[in-house]
Amino acid sequence: MRKFRLLDHNSVPKHEIMQEDEIKVLLNTYQIDKERLPKIKGIKKSVEKVGKKVTKKVGKKISDKGVDPVVIELGAKIGDVIKITRISQTAGESLYYRLVIE
Amino acid sequence: MAISNATIESMTKDLALPNNIMNTLREDALKVGVSKKEMAEIIERVMENYEYACVEPCEAVGVVSAQSIGEPGTQMTMRTFHYAGVAEINVTLGLPRLIEIVDARKKPSTPMMTVALDEGYSTDRDKARYVAWEIEATHIEHLADVTTDLANMQLIIDLNGKILNQRSMDIDDIAEKLRDELGVDIISPDAVENQLIIMPDTPSYRELLQLAKNIHNITLKGIEGIKRVVIRKDGEEYTLYTEGSSLKAVLEIEGVDATRTSTNNIVEIYDVFGIEAARNSIIKEAIDTLNEQGLTVDIRHIMLVADIMTCDGQVKQIGRHGISGQKASVFARAAFEVTVNHLLDAGMRGDVDELNGVTENIIVGQPIKLGTGDVHLISKQSVLNKSPTKSD
Incomplete structure (x- = not known):
């Protein structure tokens, strides 16, 4: 099986996990809580724990379903905020933020 | 006297402008060669126009988008099965395709992939063809004549040697x-070249006919679900177009450039590349469908639709099971579809409607929170108390 980085694909924009202090600045500028950001699907917490204790196969089978492949590639955890730098036809470049949820 | 690049840079760097406008401004200023005073005026005028063009606070962008997409939609052809450039592949276009996109169907009616090839494969027609055979699902009817020999209770497969060679x-x-898939014995007689004979385990007509039917469903080579592959030369390189879509499997084939390969199945893109790629795909597919019909819709409207469809982290449809059906307000949902059920369920659960949205406020007859309706006057109690009381 060949491997390639999802982020290299033409239609996948740049994703980065944000630092805690960056998130604070972001939430302050928009005057919102974390929960009001757009979402992205992450790996379920409970499954993560199960995956470590029980055989890897079982954990992987459950956790991968419905999880955004980019989140898996970045290794983002629930509660992280991902900064997305979109290439926009109208603005050239635009920033978007997504909160990793279950 | 013209000012230098660095001066322009420092004058514009603090402006709240999107990259596109900023770059054009800088480039043009440099090209024309303006003085510092002129530049200051240009910046002032650009900012004025930019602010004028921005959406005002409390503007109903959703309604504007809906109408801007809906009106050209009335001019779209109801049924078009068009041939997408390649004179052979059949693709749904027009209104049915647009409906498919906003409905976020699991599978479009005509799935199609565009497969880009890696360097080395993309300029060589033979190599491109080789990749195409790796992708296209090959069934027995492509390669051979299958005859049912009822007298001897067997299936005779006469393979075409030339085609076999061609498809390596x-x-x-x-x-x-065939042995793996059917679980029966296969004999390759020495007397006749390129012939296979299949006999059912138990000699019965039913078994034999069943075998004759099953043998056509086996994918001998390639990826299941991909009916045809067409090779086309786009500029310098060859690109493959497929009828049927199976992104994950195709990405693993040697010679395929995974970074430029894509499909028109949005849900598949979401599964393989994630939510942001799905959003881009919604925008691209919708705008392509509209443009193909000769309609121009501003991309911002489509972007808003795509943002709403993907803001939850999964591709949601616009409709009963998506945006409209998951609204927080009971009234808003009841106003959309199946009114009685929503009201009844809400009554049984004891739901509370906060009356925050537009629809529910119209239903109860209040001003809506849009445009001027969203502006309130607030004053501090202390200021009111200080105001002269003797005036009245």
Whole structure:
């Protein structure tokens, strides 16, 4: 099986996990809580724990379903905020933020 | 006297402008060669126009988008099955395709992939063809004549040696594949070249006919679900177009450039590349469908639709099971579809409607929170108390 980085694909924009202090600045500028950001699907917490204790196969089978492949590639955890730098036809470049949820 | 690049840079760097406008401004200023005073005026005028063009606070962008997409939609052809450039592949276009996109169907009615090829493969027609055979699902009817011999209770497969050669397959591979899939004995007689004979385990007509039917469903080579592959030369390189879509499997094939390969199945893109790629795909597919019909819709409207569809981290449809059906307000949902059920369920659960949205406020007859309706006057109690009381 060949491997390639999802982020290299033409239609996948740049994703980065944000630092805690960056998130604070972001939430302050928009005057919102974390929960009001757009979402992205992450790996379920409970499954993560199960995956470590029980055989890897079982954990992987459950956790991968419905999880955004980019989140898996970045290794983002629930509660992280991902900064997305979109290439926009109208603005050239635009920033978007997504909160990793279950 | 013209000012330098660095001066322009420092004058514009603090402006709240999107990159596109900023770059054009800088480039043009440099090209024309303006003085500092002129530049200051240009910046002032640009900012004025930019602010004028921005959406005002409390503007109903959703309604504007809906109408801007809906009106051209009335001019779209109801049923178009068009041939997408390649004179052979059949793709749904027009209104049915647009409906498919906003409905976020699991599978479009005509799935199609555009497969870009890696360097080395993309300029060589033979190599491109080789990749195409790896992708296209090959069934027995492509390679051979299958005859049912009722007298001897057997299936006779006469393989076409030329086609086998062309698709770089050989008779042993096929025999093995058939043996695995059907679970029966396969005999390759020495007397006749390129012939296989299949006999059912138990000699009964039912078994034999069943075998004759099943043998056509076996994919001997390639990826299941991909009916045809067309090779086309776009500029310098060859690109493959497929009828049927199976992104994950295609990405693993040698020679395929995974970074430029895509499909028109949005849900598949979401599964393989994630939510942001799905959003881009919604925008691209919708705008392509509209443009193909000769309609121009501003991309911002489509972007808003795509943002709403993907803001939850999964592709949601616009409709009963998506945006409209998951609204927080009971009234808003009841106003959309199946009114009585929503009201009844809400009554049984004891739901509370906060009356925050537009629809529910119209239903109860209040001003809506849009435009001027969203502006309130607030004053501090202390200021009111200080105001002169003797005036009245």
